[in-house]
Amino acid sequence: MKKLMMAAALAAGTAGMAQADGHANDVTLQLQWVTQAQFAGYYVALEKGFYEEEGLNVTILPGGPDIAPPQVLAGGGADVMLNWMPSALAAREKGLPVVNIAQPFKTSGLMLTCWKDTGITGPQDFKGKTIGVWFFGNEYPFLSWMSQEGISTDGGEDGVTVLKQGFNVDPLLQRQADCISTMTYNEYGQVLDAGVSEDELVTFKYEEQGVATLEDGIYALEENLQDPVFVDKMVRFVRASMKGWKDAEANPQEAAEIVLDYDETGAQTEAHQVRMMGEIAKLTAGSNGSLDEADFQRTVDTLLAGGSDPVITAQPDGAWTSVITDQALN
Numbered sequence: 001m002k003k004l005m006m007a008a009a010l011a012a013g014t015a016g017m018a019q020a021d022g023h024a025n026d027v028t029l030q031l032q033w034v035t036q037a038q039f040a041g042y043y044v045a046l047e048k049g050f051y052e053e054e055g056l057n058v059t060i061l062p063g064g065p066d067i068a069p070p071q072v073l074a075g076g077g078a079d080v081m082l083n084w085m086p087s088a089l090a091a092r093e094k095g096l097p098v099v100n101i102a103q104p105f106k107t108s109g110l111m112l113t114c115w116k117d118t119g120i121t122g123p124q125d126f127k128g129k130t131i132g133v134w135f136f137g138n139e140y141p142f143l144s145w146m147s148q149e150g151i152s153t154d155g156g157e158d159g160v161t162v163l164k165q166g167f168n169v170d171p172l173l174q175r176q177a178d179c180i181s182t183m184t185y186n187e188y189g190q191v192l193d194a195g196v197s198e199d200e201l202v203t204f205k206y207e208e209q210g211v212a213t214l215e216d217g218i219y220a221l222e223e224n225l226q227d228p229v230f231v232d233k234m235v236r237f238v239r240a241s242m243k244g245w246k247d248a249e250a251n252p253q254e255a256a257e258i259v260l261d262y263d264e265t266g267a268q269t270e271a272h273q274v275r276m277m278g279e280i281a282k283l284t285a286g287s288n289g290s291l292d293e294a295d296f297q298r299t300v301d302t303l304l305a306g307g308s309d310p311v312i313t314a315q316p317d318g319a320w321t322s323v324i325t326d327q328a329l330n
Contacts, residue, residue: 030078037276040255045244054236085214086140097222100320106287108212111205114179132165132180140311145211185279213299239328242289252277290325
């Protein structure tokens with residue numbers, strides 16, 4: 001952290017150098033998933049020239065099922081990535097020194113959506129049931145939750161059978177699972193679009209279960225944060241990104257349309273993206289981009305409470321810094 005503070009102190013004196021060096025103004029952002037309103041703030045900042053106003057040339061790389069943002073970051077394919085904190089902290093403990101430099105999402109959109117006719121009314125009713133869970137780093141909040149509930153994830157009458165869920169809602173619709181993982185802003189709406197009534201469902205938001213963990217933070221490599229030129233670039237990037245997020249919150253329809261313009265696949269619909277943006281705005285509301293230390297510790301405590309197989313085994317040191325946001329928001 002001391003090195004980060006030194007870098008920050010030097011950053012103010014390097015602005016001229018940054019402007020002289022083209023690479024000091026190039027930023028590549030790796031998204032966690034495909035182009036959609038979940039990332040609207042960055043696309044709004046790009047479209048409305050907020051990055052350009054900061055002298056930045058920003059490239060946004062969409063994610064996908066075969067793209068692991070930590071690997072892209074580690075390989076030098078991006079300057080910054082978006083990641084859920086459980087995945088980032090797990091990667092850090094395994095040796096990839098990623099650092100949270102900003103936290104645009106204040107609350108979690110993760111939940112389980114279950115068929116009501118299964119008789120599930122609370123977590124203890126999960127026993128003997130099959131539950132769809134996303135992996136590739138997204139499984140950690142669920143595994144921690146089940147550990148805290150004392151429920152095995154090895155199947156059987158007293159445990160849950162974990163179905164490795166693809167990034168769709170088919171396991172629920174086809175009755176392959178009693179519950180599936182959904183986001184408030186995405187898959188839950190897909191279930192409803194498939195003709196299922198809300199009255200047929202029961203949902204469990206991680207936020208309401210006390211096991212919510214931080215999502216969609218901005219991460220960079222620790223070694224890069226020791227470079228004052230890079231720090232200066234990140235300050236400008238975060239400042240412009242948060243301007244984009246607040247604009248997206250205030251103008252959800254316009255933000256959704258901007259996202260659609262950047263979706264090269266053409267797979268998204270306007271109705272879905274507008275609905276998604278409305279839900280995303282609830283998650284970014286109240287955040288100015290800085291990480292709340294209490295939210296960080298809540299995430300850490302949830303992950304440490306993993307019984308015999310915790311997500312992380314020790315309190316992380318140096319996993320986040322306020323250096324960037326302190327300057328960006330000043």
